[in-house]
Amino acid sequence: MDEQQQQRVNRAAEEFAGALQEAYQAVASRGESLQQVNAEITQQFFNRVINNLQSQTEANIQAGEQLASQALRGQEATRTLTQETVQGYMNYINSMFSAAQAGPEAAKRGGQPER
Numbered sequence: 001m002d003e004q005q006q007q008r009v010n011r012a013a014e015e016f017a018g019a020l021q022e023a024y025q026a027v028a029s030r031g032e033s034l035q036q037v038n039a040e041i042t043q044q045f046f047n048r049v050i051n052n053l054q055s056q057t058e059a060n061i062q063a064g065e066q067l068a069s070q071a072l073r074g075q076e077a078t079r080t081l082t083q084e085t086v087q088g089y090m091n092y093i094n095s096m097f098s099a100a101q102a103g104p105e106a107a108k109r110g111g112q113p114e115r
Contacts, residue, residue, distance in 0.1 A: 001009075
């Protein structure tokens with residue numbers, strides 16, 4: 001092989017090596033880009049999951065507070081109803097005792113109840 005042929009072979013080898021290096025750099029650059037995109041997609045996914053969990057937690061807290069408020073209102077209504085019922089019963093019993101006590105005294109006065 002003469003010197004000119006050797007130079008052409010060397011030049012071709014250098015060009016091949018350069019092209020190969022560029023191809024590897026392109027692949028590495030593309031891989032890096034894909035890693036970045038994957039990292040962003042993963043971060044967006046977890047951010048959405050976290051936001052959804054926070055929203056559900058807030059909704060559950062509000063529902064719990066509403067339920068507790070309704071339970072408290074129910075207890076208050078039951079307490080009021082019970083007090084009114086007992087008071088009405090006590091008034092009825094007191095009126096019965098008053099009538100029973102007034103009866104013998106009214107009979108002594110001629111059948112006229114006291115006023």
